[in-house]
Amino acid sequence: MNLHTEEHQxxxxxxxxxxxxxxxxxxxSEITISELVRKSGVARSTFYRNYDTKEDIIRNSIRRTIAxxxxxxxxxxxxxxxxxxxxxxxxxxIIRYSKQLRIISRAGLSGLYLEEFNRHLMQIHGKNISTGExxxxxxxxGAQYNIIFNLAMKTDQKIDLKKFDFRCxx
Numbered sequence: 001m002n003l004h005t006e007e008h009q010x011x012x013x014x015x016x017x018x019x020x021x022x023x024x025x026x027x028x029s030e031i032t033i034s035e036l037v038r039k040s041g042v043a044r045s046t047f048y049r050n051y052d053t054k055e056d057i058i059r060n061s062i063r064r065t066i067a068x069x070x071x072x073x074x075x076x077x078x079x080x081x082x083x084x085x086x087x088x089x090x091x092x093x094i095i096r097y098s099k100q101l102r103i104i105s106r107a108g109l110s111g112l113y114l115e116e117f118n119r120h121l122m123q124i125h126g127k128n129i130s131t132g133e134x135x136x137x138x139x140x141x142g143a144q145y146n147i148i149f150n151l152a153m154k155t156d157q158k159i160d161l162k163k164f165d166f167r168c169x170x
Contacts, residue, residue: 011040011042011046011050012050012060014040014041014042015036015037015040015042015047015050015051015057016057016061017040018036018039018040018041019031019036019040019057019058020103021039022035022036022039023106023107024103027107028054028107028108028109031054033047033054036054055109055112058104058107058109058112059112059115059116061100062104062112062113062116062117063116063120065097065100066116066117067120069089069093070120070124073086073089077125078125078129078133078136078137078140081140082136082140087147090144090147090148091147094147094148101113101148101149105149110145110148110149113145113148113149114141114142114145117141117144117145118137118138118141121137121138121140121141122134125137
């Protein structure tokens, strides 16, 4: 990694951490860009060189996290994303990123996750696929979204997913 890349990553991390900290204290809509740049220690112009809106911070973080997940677990096909092993890996992801996911959920921004996951899946698998395969991709994204934001983020119970059969019949 070169010096410019490292400096850029420090800026991105500072802004993301500042936003997360502020979101723990107040609602997302109440956070101003001025407050965010002050807390992150970056200039306003630096913020706008990297983002257009506060939502872009969340979107970029989601994009990076989803890409890192796919690099780690390597689901190559749509079918692999429906296999039990993949679903268990998603659950591990939920546990690892539960703090960030809860912050997004409390802020009412969980829809950004679904949009970004749909975009990611279409970018990877969307070239020359049938309408049926697109339906399966969007179904997968919706199912994963629901697992994360309507099950995992609303319970403190431990769920043993190894007992479930995740085969998809459509």
